[in-house]
Amino acid sequence: MTETVSRPTLEAVAARAGVSRATASRVVNGGDGVREPLVERVRRAVEELGYVPNQAARSLVTRRHDAVAVVIAEPETRVFADPFFALQLRGISKELTAHDSQLVLLLTEGRDDHARVGRYLAGGHVDGALVFSLHLDDPLPELIHGAGVPTVFGGRPGWSDGTGHAVSPVYVDSDNRGGAREAVRHLVGLGRTRVAHITGALDQTSAVDRLDGYRDVMVDADPRLVVEGDFTPAGGERAMRELLECCPDVDAVFAANDLTASGALRVLRERGRRVPEDVAVIGFDDMLPVAEQTDPPLTTVRQDIEEMGRLMARLLLRDLDRRTGKQGSGGGPSSVVLPTTLVRRVSA
Secondary structure (H helix, E strand, O other): OOOOOOOOOOHHHHHHHHOOOHHHHHHHHOOOOOOOOHHHHHHHHHHHHHHOHHHHHHHHHHHOOEEEEEEEOHHHHHHHHHHHHHHHHHHHHHHHHHHOOEEEEEOOOOOHHHHHHHEEEEEHOOOOOEEOOOOOOOHHHHHHHHHHEEEEOOOOOOOOOOOEOOOOOOEEOOOOOOOOOHHHHHHHOOOOOOOHHHHHHHOHHHHHHHHHHHHHHOOOHHHHHEOOOOOOHHHHHHHHHHHHHHOOOOEEEEEEEEEHHHHHHHHHOOOOOOOOOOOEEEEEEOOOOOOOOOOOOOOEEOOOOHHHHOOOOOHHHHHHHHOOOOOOOOOOOOOOOEEEEEEEOOOO
C-alpha cells in the first residue's frame, strides 16, 4: 500500500506569500496586473511548496492550452525510419520546451487518420499545429483550415483551397531549387556530361523544386536520365538499376536526398562502378548519420533540418502570443526560406 500525499493548494500558496487567492491565481496562471514584488513572493511560495498549477484554470486565464500538435503526413514506419523527421522533431521540441509548451505528435497512416486528426484539432485540445511532409492530394490543409487552428507548415505549399485557388499559408522551407542547381553545377564542373537525377516523390513540392533545379542546369539533358524515386533507400536502388539499364554511360547522379543516394551507392558498388571515378554522386540534406557513413562518404547539399523545426515552432508561438495580446509579440508571422550549402566529401 502507498500513502496518498496531499498536493499543495492555491490557498496554501496565497497564505505562504501573504497575498489574496485572486492575486496568487493571476500570478500562477499567467495573468497581468500584479506588482513585481508580489509576483516574486508568489513564485517563491510556489517553489517552496511544490505547487503545480491546474491546467484548466490556467487556460481560462491565458486562453492557451500550452500544447501544440505536430502533424506528420506519413505512416509511422516512414517517420521512425527516416532521420529527417527525428531532426525536425528535435528542433520543434527544443523550441516548445523552452516556452513551456507540450508537443503532441499526430501521424497519418491512411485516409481515416486524416479525419481523426481534423477532429482532434477542431476539438480545442491544442493551441496550434505544425504540419509537414504533405503530399499534393492531401486533404489535411482543408481539414486544418476547417478546424480554425493557427498553423505553420513545413515546406513550400503546393495545394489549393479545394476551389482551385492557391493558398498562401505561413511556412518554413529550404532553398531546394537553388541547392539542386549548386549540386548539378558542381557535377558539371567536374567534367561530367551524363548527369542523372533520381527524384523524390513528385507529389511533394520539395521533390518538384529539386527537379526544377536540376533542369535549370541540364537544359538539354536526355529525358531518360531523370528517374522517379520516393526519398527512400529502396527507391534509390530501384532508380539506379533503371538508370544503369537505360543509360549505362551515366557518369554522375544527383539524388533527391541522402537516403536515395545511399541506395544508389549500393547498386553502383554491386555493379562494379567506382565512386567517384566512374560515377560521381551527390545527395541532399546532409543528415550526418547517413552522409558520413556511406561508402564513400557522401557529398551532399546541406539544409539545416533542426533549425527548420525550431523556426516553425517559433513562428507559431509568436503568432499565438499575438492572438492572445501578449506584449512584444509583433505582427503576424512571415514565411521563411533557409539557404543551403554544398558539403564536399568523397563521392563527388
